[in-house]
Amino acid sequence: MTTRRSFLKSSALLSAGMLAAPNLMAAYKHKYIGLQLYTVRDAMQKDPLGTLARLAKLGYNSVEGATYTGDQKFYGMEPKAFAKVLKQNGQIMPSSHYRLGKEQINGESQKGTIMRDWDKAVDDADAVGVKYMVCAYLSPNERGNMDDYKVIADQLNKAGERCKQSGIQLCYHNHDFEFVAQGGQLPYDMLLATDKNLVKMELDLFWATKAGQDPIALFNKHPGRFPLWHVKDMDRTPPHMFTEVGNGTIDFKRIFKEANKAGLKYFFVEQDRTPGDPFISVTQSISYIKKNLI
Template identity: 50%
Template sequence: MNTRRQFLRQSTIFAAAALAMPGDIFAAAPKSYFGVQLYTLRKEMEKDPVGTLEKVAKLGYTAVETYGYKDGKWFGLSVAEFKNVLKANKLSSPSGHTFPGQFFLSGNWRAEWTQAVKDAKSIGQQFIVVPYLDAKFRDLDTYKKLAPALNEAGKIAKANGLKLAYHNHDFEFANQNGQTGFDILVASTDPKLVSFELDIYWATKAGFDAVELFKKHPGRFTMWHVKYMDNTTEKKFTEVGNGTIDFKTIFQHKKVSGMKYWFVEQDICPGSPLDSIQQSITNLKTKIL
């Protein structure tokens, strides 16, 4: 028979274990979480999305970030179909790229945005991302118009249990009369509604240090693109671990960043993208994390 002392001791152990259990297994244990942006595999996804996702999972990735949402589908798969494929391969999709920034500058975006948010929620996504801004919209006045639109879009996302994030390239960091588009977006958006997915390659190429950005804007960078730059004058894309960006140090600052998820991305691969992301996950496991 258990004594009261034994019961209390067991209760304490169970309580401690419960506190130690992560609310999100991917965010709590970086070495058990490996994310990839599916744009890296865009040709493969267009040809065979189901088979490609199976290969991604077999390589050891546990999460995918989507792109290409259109008319309620991803890669030609309905919400239910895509969700089932993810489940069958034990993959999560915490984030997805949807509409570009100029989408929110038109007068009639709210209904389509609301449906996209609901679809993203249905497949388990927590973040819905603005991935790009076309060249003709990159002046300071347009950034000033975009920021309040992102706040409004963020309110719609929040009402449906998601959060909006903005993904950068290098052009947001271009100096325009002493100011940048990124300066405007980070200062004029509500942190409770809008966060940022820092593409560390593009920020680095623009001359900015990721860790310094984290320190300047703590908590704003809830996601990262882990993308490497090679050691050439062209600063080409390369596999994670084969280039010049010090991701080992960057990962040590994930708390100040506010990072919850990260995704390997390689826009251009020298050969098979599957070979490249395999090399990236191997280097992440052995050299960085």
């Protein structure tokens, strides 16, 4: 029989345990499991409605957009129509990817980028319920030297200010090239020198790890700056390529324990290339995440 004394004692022990390991508790508070839709890009191009419904049945109740640049629609749908489809599936799209826009595609400048028609991109994102607009990638001709990265940082600050006006947070998604030193400086540090309130980071755990970076060291140095993560594993072969979450070498349990320090709000599974049917891979990944990470 539980007495008042034993109840108080148990409560005190539980509270002490929570205080001793606050980051461990943080690892279990996230109710959304997301998928970056680039992982199933071919299926989304052929059948976006069926693909989203299939992902919802697997347990992906959150997705991150990968295609807006160009026709300024979300997978062929107007913002409100796309938002309706997500709602019908019990899904949200809190984040979506965008391009800087300096690079031309087939000789043409692209709309819906940071450098072109950004106002409309922000308005459309707001209509879908996007909370984070992410600069997804810098092409080789957009990167340049550290002076070029300084210009990009200024562009991100301005784009972030426009996002803020609509209650949206701008983020930057890394690959590995941002961690290649130029004149003793890392381009990623230049990007981190942006206004921390206007520009936050989506940390791709695969690319950061492949570049020799420790995600936790980044969290410690820049706490609260990483509200979004790409949860992507690295295989054990010499090229160190993509693999299903839990099937590789990245210690996600260790990283997820620092979710609170990072400022994590949403994470997204991403696997750029899969050995076969991507749905088999994303099923394997979500199974591991449910059993081990949340």
